[in-house]
């Protein structure tokens with residue numbers, strides 16, 4: 001299958017099992033939403049998929065386009081088409097957004113074609129300007145230091161900007177809606193939709209709020225509790241959840 | 257805007273130290289190994305100096321011999337001062353045209369890109385090879401405006417009064433053991449005078465090259481910026497890698513006149529067998545501004561504390577320093593700000609990086625004299641450690657003899673965070689690229705103060721330093 005597949009994944013943090021026998025398929029071109037209470041392990045899952053060294057699986061497999069990537073470093077995963085928009089993006093003082101993006105793009109071009117000379121600066125500027133315009137970002141933003149002193153909403157937009165520039169095949173968006181104001185939410189969501197269509201992207205969207213899913217229509221909604229998926233359904237499931245909270249699932253789904 | 261952050265990671269994978277090539281010894285004269293009065297007399301005679309200078313040298317020598325090695329800093333016990341050669345004359349004289357410079361030497365500077373840089377973006381260039389300046393030239397229009405940019409020897413010959421008025425007034429030979437040594441055996445360096453109100457827009461650059469092993473280079477520069485003038489002087493240094501050590505011990509004296517502005521930038525990239533012990537100081541007069549932009553990447557041991565003596569009201573001093581200590585290197589860098597007058601201000605920003613067991617330290621002094629009412633001083637030291645076994649220390653000293661002042665000091669030490677690396681790697685950067693990027697960001701406040709060409713060069717040097725830093 002082209003896309004992301006997670007098979008029976010378990011992940012420990014400090015000897016405590018956080019992800020428990022988790023399985024999920026996100027084929028290219030599909031949008032999957034994962035919802036679940038705080039502390040359930042959603043971010044842990046996203047880190048494990050991206051290859052964070054502290055979140056190594058104790059069992060199971062992560063596959064990207066049918067290849068097992070458990071032992072790949074984060075940069076290998078990224079270059080293979082995986083992207084993670086983080087819940088808490090990290091600041092890199094002294095490195096401008098533009099410089100960072102150009103470096104990242106050049107490294108990827110070079111990996112694809114060792115004789116690549118790097119993206120010409122005018123071309124880079126043009127693409128950056130275009131992407132920033134449709135995310136309604138002020139042009140001066142590109143000369144700010146990456147995530148350094150960014151507001152919550154700015155960080156999220158910057159994550160989407162990176163995704164737009166790097167064009168992944170599979171993107172995991174961990175609470176991309178948190179911190180966005182009402183207008184920004186719509187703008188960012190539209191941006192994500194456009195990218196998804198343009199690139200036939202597969203998306204795993206982690207959120208607490210049904211509202212985001214009004215804008216980005218998921219093919220499947222999964223409910224995650226205590227480290228694994230307890231229920232999957234159509235987008236209506238999100239509405240139901242919004243109405244009833246998690247307790248009804250806890251009652252209906254006896255925890256393992 | 258993005259210029260100074262232009263990180264093209266192409267430097268990665270280059271050989272470790274690309275300036276390590278060595279040329280044959282083409283010198284026309286050398287003093288014998290070791291140092292005594294005869295050697296000093298010989299150097300002075302070679303230069304055909306006036307009597308007062310010989311006397312000065314001999315006083316310097318005496319002081320050097322009497323003064324103990326400094327014991328408060330890095331261990332200098334491997335520095336074999338008895339077997340060094342203190343003076344090596346590479347060619348007959350300092351030329352104004354590259355065509356006159358002997359081929360071997362000219363080729364070296366070609367390889368280092370100096371003549372090319374001169375044509376592109378410099379107002380003047382001086383090039384020192386071993387003990388002498390072999391080339392010194394300045395744009396004609398500046399010369400016509402009265403700007404003087406000569407080898408220090410030509411300065412002494414052609415402008416004896418101006419020279420004598422200032423020489424040794426900023427850094428006396430009694431200042432420290434190595435200033436005394438330099439006063440005894442100095443050779444090469446620049447003599448710079450910027451007349452009243454003249455702004456030299458492009459940088460003047462001096463380039464220092466040590467070629468043969470086991471020698472000492474003792475350049476001496478004197479820069480005088482008259483009232484309301486402005487100048488930016490840039491110094492660069494490289495040497496081949498030998499198994500025996502070489503020694504570089506310069507003295508830089510700068511006079512910043514009323515309302516004048518001087519910036520002195522150093523990109524020190526000596527090979528890791530060079531001891532680099534330098535004294536550089538500026539005296540800053542009414543409302544003048546002195547800025548030291550000091551970056552130390554190379555050398556075995558560097559001890560260097562650029563300083564500003566803020567002599568008159570409104571004088572301002574800044575030091576922006578960066579030290580990068582790799583395997584086996586000690587960078588003992590710092591600053592010294594002395595406030596003598598009211599309303600003087602100083603600002604120190606120090607960035608140090610240690611990797612693979614290297615040690616970098618910040619050693620600094622802020623001194624506020626009784627008359628310095630309303631003085632302001634601020635010191636910020638940030639250290640970044642790339643590996644556990646590396647080390648970074650801070651030794652700040654504050655001596656404050658006046659109540660009405662504002663003095664601030666902040667220090668931070670950080671390790672490159674796993675989260676930062678993961679974040680960057682999740683965008684496709686290798687661990688090495690990611691580390692390099694964090695380091696480049698860390699020193700960005702300094703790099704952005706350099707002219708674009710140097711900023712690019714600096715980023716490239718950092719990338720070379722970072723090659724193999726991971727693992």
Ligand SMILES: Nc1ncnc2c1ncn2[C@@H]1O[C@H](COP(=O)(O)OP(=O)(O)OP(=O)(O)O)[C@@H](O)[C@H]1O
Pocket residue numbers: 013014018036037038039040041042043044045087
């Ligand atoms: N580095 C860590 N050290 C200690 N505990 C951790 C670490 N990372 C995650 N955890 C714990 O693992 C559990 C799952 O955390 P995770 O961040 O994955 O939850 P989440 O589902 O993303 O929650 P939220 O909805 O609040 O973002 C929590 O109990 C959390 O405290």
Ligand SMILES: [Mg+2]
Pocket residue numbers: 042043044087174
């Ligand atoms: Mg989370």
